[in-house]
Every structure is written in C-alpha cells, then in structure tokens.
Amino acid sequence: MRTPRRLAMVAAALAAATLAVFASVAAAADSSTPRRHVVEIHKLKFVPAKLDVSPGDTIVWVNRDIVPHTITATDKSWDSKTIKKAGEWQMVVQADTPGSYLCRFHPVMKAQFTIVQ
Ligand SMILES: [Cu+2]
Incomplete structure (x- = not known):
C-alpha cells in the first residue's frame, strides 16, 4: 500500500530526473561552447x-x-x-x-x- 511518504519520495525522484534532463538539454543547446x-x-x-x-x-x-x-x-x-x-x-x-x-x-x-x- 502506498503511503504519503512513499509518494513524496517518488515525486522528488521524478522532479530530480526532470531537472537532470533539462540541464543536459540546456548544455547541448549552449552555442557559446565552441565545437x-x-x-x-x-x-x-x-x-x-x-x-x-x-x-x-x-x-x-x-x-x-x-x-x-x-x-x-x-x-x-x-x-x-x-x-x-x-x-x-x-x-x-x-x-x-x-x-x-x-x-x-x-x-x-x-x-x-x-x-x-
Ligand atoms: Cu583534391
């Protein structure tokens, strides 16, 4: 059975994963880094x-x-x-x-x- 605490942990993990994706996309799109x-x-x-x-x-x-x-x-x-x-x-x-x-x-x-x- 899911407890509120477990749901909060899942939500936090999802938020962290989403942030990581946004960070990597931002880094790839950064045209100030010469290629x-x-x-x-x-x-x-x-x-x-x-x-x-x-x-x-x-x-x-x-x-x-x-x-x-x-x-x-x-x-x-x-x-x-x-x-x-x-x-x-x-x-x-x-x-x-x-x-x-x-x-x-x-x-x-x-x-x-x-x-x-
Ligand atoms: Cu030639």
Missing part, C-alpha cells in the same frame, strides 16, 4: 559536404586519400595550401568566413559550411 567539426577527404569527396557551424567553432579537415588536396575558399579568401596524405588542417570559423570551398587540384571537389548563430 570541433571533422570533415574527412575520402575518394575525392569532402565528407560531410555540408556542415552547420557557429562562429568560434573549429573545422578540421583530414586527408584520407593518397593524393594531396587543398581546402580553398571558392572566393580564394582562405586556403589550406597543400594537404598531403594523412595530413590535416584546421580553421576557426568567424561570423563572416565564406563557407563555400573546393580543392584547387580537383575543382570538382566542392563543399560548404553554413554559419548559424
């Missing part, structure tokens, strides 16, 4: 080819191919220079960083990131 995104270059493709990032986030490109590539803004405003096999390059994204890019050696390789606040 790190990894884009793999594999079989002449950027994977993923589309990415949502926030200002202050870091994007890391890793070359998984045996041939060199570059990560170069379509408008040439930023450029990784040559990234050899197994090499990587990273960039911290600013609010005004152009997000369309390609590989200068293989211009069919195109991708982009979108800045979301």
Whole structure:
C-alpha cells in the first residue's frame, strides 16, 4: 500500500530526473561552447559536404586519400595550401568566413559550411 511518504519520495525522484534532463538539454543547446567539426577527404569527396557551424567553432579537415588536396575558399579568401596524405588542417570559423570551398587540384571537389548563430 502506498503511503504519503512513499509518494513524496517518488515525486522528488521524478522532479530530480526532470531537472537532470533539462540541464543536459540546456548544455547541448549552449552555442557559446565552441565545437570541433571533422570533415574527412575520402575518394575525392569532402565528407560531410555540408556542415552547420557557429562562429568560434573549429573545422578540421583530414586527408584520407593518397593524393594531396587543398581546402580553398571558392572566393580564394582562405586556403589550406597543400594537404598531403594523412595530413590535416584546421580553421576557426568567424561570423563572416565564406563557407563555400573546393580543392584547387580537383575543382570538382566542392563543399560548404553554413554559419548559424
Ligand atoms: Cu583534391
């Protein structure tokens, strides 16, 4: 048989669990914490080819191919220079960083990131 005391304990446990869920959701939604995104270059493709990032986030490109590539803004405003096999390059994204890019050696390789606040 349920006593009022037992019900109170169940209610308190439920309240604590609910608070824990809200706390973790709030932490995940906190855009002030910079994130790190990894884009793999594999079989002449950027994977993923589309990415949502926030200002202050870091994007890391890793070359998984045996041939060199570059990560170069379509408008040439930023450029990784040559990234050899197994090499990587990273960039911290600013609010005004152009997000369309390609590989200068293989211009069919195109991708982009979108800045979301
Ligand atoms: Cu390339």
